[in-house]
Amino acid sequence: MTLELRLDDDSWLAVCELSQLTPGRGIAALLPDGRQAAVFTDRAGRAYAIDNRDPFTGAQVLSRGLLGSAQGRPFVASPLLKQRFDLESGRCLDDDEVTVEVFACRTSDFSPSGA
Amino acid sequence: MAESTTPTIAVVGHGMVGQRFLEALAEQGVTERARVVVLCEEPRAAYDRVQLTSYFSGRTPDELSLTDPEFIREHGIELYLDDPAETVDRAARTVTSRSGRTIVYDTLVLATGSYPFVPPVPGKDAEGCFVYRTIEDLLAIEEYAKTARTGVVVGGGLLGLEAAGALKGLGLATHIVEFAPRLMPVQVDDGGGAALLRTIENMGLTVHTGAGAQEVTTADGAPHGAVTGMKLSTGAELTADLVVFSAGVRPRDQLARDTGLEVGERGGIVVDEQCRTSDPAVFAIGECALAADGRVYGLVAPGYEMAQTAAAAVAAVIGLPGEREAKPFTGADTSTKLKLLGVDVASFGDAHGAAEGCLDVVYSDSRSGVYKKLVVAQDGTLLGGILVGDAESYGMLRPLTGSVPPVSPEQLVLPTGAGAPVALGPSALPDDAVICSCHNVTKGEICACSSLPEVKKCTKAGTGCGSCVKVIGQLLPKTGDKGLCGCFPYTRSELYEIVRTLRLGSYAELLDSHGREEARGGEGCEICKPAVGSILASLGGGYILDGEQAALQDTNDHFLANMQRNGSYSIVPRIPGGEITPDKLIVIGEVARDFGLYTKITGGQRIDMFGARVDQLPAIWARLVDAGFESGHAYGKALRTVKSCVGQTWCRYGVQDSVRMAIELELRYRGLRAPHKLKSAVSGCARECAEAQSKDFGVIATASGWNLYVGGNGGATPRHADLLAKDLSDAELVRLIDRFLMFYIRTADRLERTSVWLERLEGGLDHLRDVVVHDSLGLCDELEALMAKHVADYRDEWAETLNDPDRLRRFVSFVNAPDAPDPSVRFVPERDQIKPDLQILTLEGVSSR
Ligand code: SRM
Ligand SMILES: Cc1cc2nc3c(=O)[nH]c(=O)nc-3n(C[C@H](O)[C@H](O)[C@H](O)COP(=O)(O)OP(=O)(O)OC[C@H]3O[C@@H](n4cnc5c(N)ncnc54)[C@H](O)[C@@H]3O)c2cc1C
Ligand code: SF4
Ligand code: FES
Numbered sequence: 001m002t003l004e005l006r007l008d009d010d011s012w013l014a015v016c017e018l019s020q021l022t023p024g025r026g027i028a029a030l031l032p033d034g035r036q037a038a039v040f041t042d043r044a045g046r047a048y049a050i051d052n053r054d055p056f057t058g059a060q061v062l063s064r065g066l067l068g069s070a071q072g073r074p075f076v077a078s079p080l081l082k083q084r085f086d087l088e089s090g091r092c093l094d095d096d097e098v099t100v101e102v103f104a105c106r107t108s109d110f111s112p113s114g115a
Numbered sequence: 116m117a118e119s120t121t122p123t124i125a126v127v128g129h130g131m132v133g134q135r136f137l138e139a140l141a142e143q144g145v146t147e148r149a150r151v152v153v154l155c156e157e158p159r160a161a162y163d164r165v166q167l168t169s170y171f172s173g174r175t176p177d178e179l180s181l182t183d184p185e186f187i188r189e190h191g192i193e194l195y196l197d198d199p200a201e202t203v204d205r206a207a208r209t210v211t212s213r214s215g216r217t218i219v220y221d222t223l224v225l226a227t228g229s230y231p232f233v234p235p236v237p238g239k240d241a242e243g244c245f246v247y248r249t250i251e252d253l254l255a256i257e258e259y260a261k262t263a264r265t266g267v268v269v270g271g272g273l274l275g276l277e278a279a280g281a282l283k284g285l286g287l288a289t290h291i292v293e294f295a296p297r298l299m300p301v302q303v304d305d306g307g308g309a310a311l312l313r314t315i316e317n318m319g320l321t322v323h324t325g326a327g328a329q330e331v332t333t334a335d336g337a338p339h340g341a342v343t344g345m346k347l348s349t350g351a352e353l354t355a356d357l358v359v360f361s362a363g364v365r366p367r368d369q370l371a372r373d374t375g376l377e378v379g380e381r382g383g384i385v386v387d388e389q390c391r392t393s394d395p396a397v398f399a400i401g402e403c404a405l406a407a408d409g410r411v412y413g414l415v416a417p418g419y420e421m422a423q424t425a426a427a428a429v430a431a432v433i434g435l436p437g438e439r440e441a442k443p444f445t446g447a448d449t450s451t452k453l454k455l456l457g458v459d460v461a462s463f464g465d466a467h468g469a470a471e472g473c474l475d476v477v478y479s480d481s482r483s484g485v486y487k488k489l490v491v492a493q494d495g496t497l498l499g500g501i502l503v504g505d506a507e508s509y510g511m512l513r514p515l516t517g518s519v520p521p522v523s524p525e526q527l528v529l530p531t532g533a534g535a536p537v538a539l540g541p542s543a544l545p546d547d548a549v550i551c552s553c554h555n556v557t558k559g560e561i562c563a564c565s566s567l568p569e570v571k572k573c574t575k576a577g578t579g580c581g582s583c584v585k586v587i588g589q590l591l592p593k594t595g596d597k598g599l600c601g602c603f604p605y606t607r608s609e610l611y612e613i614v615r616t617l618r619l620g621s622y623a624e625l626l627d628s629h630g631r632e633e634a635r636g637g638e639g640c641e642i643c644k645p646a647v648g649s650i651l652a653s654l655g656g657g658y659i660l661d662g663e664q665a666a667l668q669d670t671n672d673h674f675l676a677n678m679q680r681n682g683s684y685s686i687v688p689r690i691p692g693g694e695i696t697p698d699k700l701i702v703i704g705e706v707a708r709d710f711g712l713y714t715k716i717t718g719g720q721r722i723d724m725f726g727a728r729v730d731q732l733p734a735i736w737a738r739l740v741d742a743g744f745e746s747g748h749a750y751g752k753a754l755r756t757v758k759s760c761v762g763q764t765w766c767r768y769g770v771q772d773s774v775r776m777a778i779e780l781e782l783r784y785r786g787l788r789a790p791h792k793l794k795s796a797v798s799g800c801a802r803e804c805a806e807a808q809s810k811d812f813g814v815i816a817t818a819s820g821w822n823l824y825v826g827g828n829g830g831a832t833p834r835h836a837d838l839l840a841k842d843l844s845d846a847e848l849v850r851l852i853d854r855f856l857m858f859y860i861r862t863a864d865r866l867e868r869t870s871v872w873l874e875r876l877e878g879g880l881d882h883l884r885d886v887v888v889h890d891s892l893g894l895c896d897e898l899e900a901l902m903a904k905h906v907a908d909y910r911d912e913w914a915e916t917l918n919d920p921d922r923l924r925r926f927v928s929f930v931n932a933p934d935a936p937d938p939s940v941r942f943v944p945e946r947d948q949i950k951p952d953l954q955i956l957t958l959e960g961v962s963s964r
Contacts, residue, residue, distance in 0.1 A: 024666030058956030068640030079670035
């Protein structure tokens, strides 16, 4: 199963095989415009993607944070200063003013080269 | 009583029950309508006698006080300290105090408590003989103990053991002399007494059961000379300089006797169910009263009930309807839990199985000093029980008394893990179960509150002996609970025990079985995942990045390197004891040069290389591992460094080879996962060039071996380490450190350094010493075995990673572009090396580049 992200121009970018992700952890993907996405799967195998850039430090590290859930909603905690970001909305749970971009995800049976 | 005159209520005795009575009067509105005068014998107002012993663990007399001056003032109570009542004239209705104050009363309330019974042995009044009842007694004991070395406590009951624990804590070699054939004869049976004996002896106290005090010997035989020892009825003679009599208490009924009130044959002022004495104008409450059920109660809870009853009766007398009806006092529960440091003992309900046809369920493990007995009726109703060595379930079992527990009694006594997966939470209790027996507060009343402070304020539950506080915490809503995080209601050390005893192998399993209801099946969180990852690793979970464990580690552990502010990593190879060959130094130089890394000598006697991208890590490790280096665990909550001075080999002052020992220790404990990082150092002599006393465990050489210090800390709140043991051989030193570390790992909270843990540990350094030196908990074999397993299983995490292509796959910057370096990780020059380019990070993403 291939994991795809929807880009700003509504096209889908094949990123990797779902099996390459460790549930509960993330991985970074390079986007065509030079930006980076942080891609995660949870225990149930659902995939999420948000901007990889930690808005508090500017470092491209959110993919290396730990996943968690609060009130049933998944989040990632930044590995640097530990702020948490909701994976569905991109909202920072520790600072109302901060949000990161969310990318829609889908899985398909095509291989990345075919997408 | 005429409405126009203000009635006067005189209270004699301002102890725990007297104060409670005043509060009950105020609650009933009596203080608004009556003049209340209190005669208090002690130089201080009512304080918490139950917690008296906590004075020795740092509670000040002020903190023990139960009397809020504001309360006294607000209710217009006249309180005279240091002025005991001396005579009562019932015909004239007056009470006269020592200072000559005469109070004309309408109602008199006696709350004079008890006095400690001192057996009439020769020498009992010698200098150095004490009782254990008031703050003044404790102050005197403390002062006298400064020059004393050995103490004898006469009486092995609840209070005697408490007093013995206190003497021990004051540094005295301590004997306990008990007339009965077992300790705590009132509360426990023979089996429990045996388990208790073992535990107390393991703590280093000497127990003489079946022995009475026959004579206190003094310096020159003078009755008031200084104590020199004690002769026992068994013929034995003890050398001692301090004696505490704790052979039971007797009701203080002299005042009542003198004025002709009826008293019991064996003492105690006779009262009816309203706490009224043989004179209807006089009440007696607390330990001085002989209750309607023919018993004198030596516990505070029944006294509080009497206070409540009497206050309602007094309210009725002065014509107040009394908001609460006077609930007759017909008897009370005498459950107790011993507060002695390090030993858990509890008994509740019908502990001795006095009821007709009742049955016992007993669990006994004399090896670990655990004994538990439950008494059940034939229909399964729990009647009472005795717990020794493990009274964890007391808070749960006591309220269940009188009902049929939801699980079988065998399950209730078996230790967790021994085939007894009972998580019998307090939620299983009925609403009318009494949770706080000191204040007779039910589960329903507690559940109406939302926080512990609120519970204490509204119901007083938890403000007595404190043994119910844990269960209260479990009954309250999540806030303020001790749970590790939103996912688990347990502390780290509780989780450790759960994982250990149930042999759980995965985080998911633990979360789904022991997580909070709402967290089960979820993702967990960034707090508990690494904590559980560390527990699994400490218990021998193998390579920390295998399988599910990989998902638990903080980013540093996940990449086996420390993340820096720009997302790059630093690398710290292990340099045991700070000793390094020139060749190895050259390799570090070459690696750093070839990969363009910034290098710095650390504060831990090794070299840190900064600025590696995640995709460079394996190549860097490969070079280092090749040259004989391994991971220094700078990223882990694990052993960091064992610093060393140069020691005897070179230094003119050195008395031992500190470098050899430091290397040995560092190699032994490398990779050991712990609640927080661990640091150590070894100095070759008392000049202490390695700063061992600021380490979690520090070793200082002596002419005949090694001194071991524990609990030191640098950082924001520095703490000097405490001396745990002296003049150890190499083998003794290592064995003691093994035990110390494993005991810490087992019981500390998340991110709790040894310093903070030691400060928090009940009983402090002495308790620690008892456990790891004297094996008081019978744990040492197990702790050593765990460490042996750690040492045998250790493998270098860098080499393990390099040997496995699967594991290597995660060391890429991008999953969809494995060969592309991360363009956001850039550097600029400074002082001939690199530093992170922070400017690039302040741009909104790197799309513009
Ligand atoms: C590299 C080093 C500074 C240096 O250049 O000298 C250092 C660097 C860091 N220290 Fe330290 N500490 C270093 C020696 C010390 C020392 C001195 C010592 O060990 O003799 C102390 C005081 C002694 C102590 O720990 O008691 C020290 C007290 C701390 C503390 C405060 C700990 C405390 O209990 O208060 C922290 C914060 C923490 O761990 O929570 C900390 C945390 C850190 C962290 C891990 C902060 C972080 O999370 O990023 C730094 C990571 C460095 C890296 O990425 O490699 N570092 N740190 C030293 C590494 C020693 C080594 O070889 O492993
Ligand atoms: C070390 C210790 C540990 C204990 N632990 C526990 C425990 O864990 N659980 C438990 O339930 N109970 C415990 N107790 C017992 C508990 O403290 C008593 O049950 C409780 O204090 C009884 O209260 P009281 O008011 O009746 O007596 P007290 O608190 O003794 O108060 C009586 C007061 O009256 C004063 N008085 C006496 N005569 C006169 C007079 N003529 N004029 C004026 N004042 C007078 C006395 O000086 C004293 O201050 C412990 C006691 C001690 C000493
Ligand atoms: S601690 Fe003693 S042996 Fe070690 S270097 Fe200092 S003076 Fe020398
Ligand atoms: S049971 Fe003693 S304070 Fe609650």
